[in-house]
Amino acid sequence: MLTVIKATLVLSESFDACVWAMASCAFFSMMRFGEVSVASRSAFSPSKHLTSKTARAGETQSIFLNEQGDLCPLAALRNLVSVVPALADDPLFSWHDAKGEVHPMVKVRAMERINSILMGCGWGTSFGHSFRIGGASFYLAKKVDPEIV
Template sequence: MLRVLKATLDLSDPFDACIWALACCAFWGMMRFSEVTVKSRSDFDGTKHLKQSDVTFGADNTGNLFTTLHLPLAKTAEAGEVQKVHVTEHKDTCPLDALLNLARMVPAGPNDPLFSWRDKKGEIRPMVCKAALEHINSIMTAWGWGTSFGHSFRIGGASHYMSLGKDPEIIRIAG
């Protein structure tokens, strides 16, 4: 699914760069689509949705790079608890590279939506769930695949980790 998206999207286009970044993060981070998108353009709230400042990049003690997304509101988190989603490098579908590309394509301030794009007037727009899924599904159907839904990336990521033999309890806790 991710490779089909990458082969089709124009990563120099702000909207497509945003789609790519949120798809990679949702898949590898086993995130709900509601954690990477908003219901409507006016729905963005920095106390509930990911902002630019909610992302940190780092390296572990062996030099492996990772990114942490600090979710201000998550379905499985306690009230007021920030849930952390860690994603690591993944060759041609790397969420770190996708986030860095998004930052180049959509320069934004610390309180702007993380998963956002710039319209033709230069205004920053948060990615709306319906628009993201419509765009993704238009690509999937053009390739002769079925359509996806919000949990497809979360389920896909969990299934991928299971196929690699990862401990189901770790997958359950992470996602």
């Protein structure tokens, strides 16, 4: 499903680049989709949500990602940064409108885009928690120690 989502999205467009980065990062880091998105544009707060600079100076924030071939979350983030250059306090998972204004990605909008692709393939719909569960299942199938997962 991730392969089809990536192939369908237009990764040179900011909205789709953001959706792909969110999907790939949520899956491979086993995050809830709510951790990579916001409930509404006005709900974004740099103190509560991931920003382009994810921690204050001297603080550590850990999100564990590694290379994953064609579906690589690191490549998805590099693409997002090139398509949507953001300031340190801007949302990490953001897109820009026709005026160039940066907006945080709202969960409902991202899931609508993903589900339009999945429904077009006859697969039904996904929910945000599917990425975390899918990532955990992926790592367990690869024989990663359940304590690590």
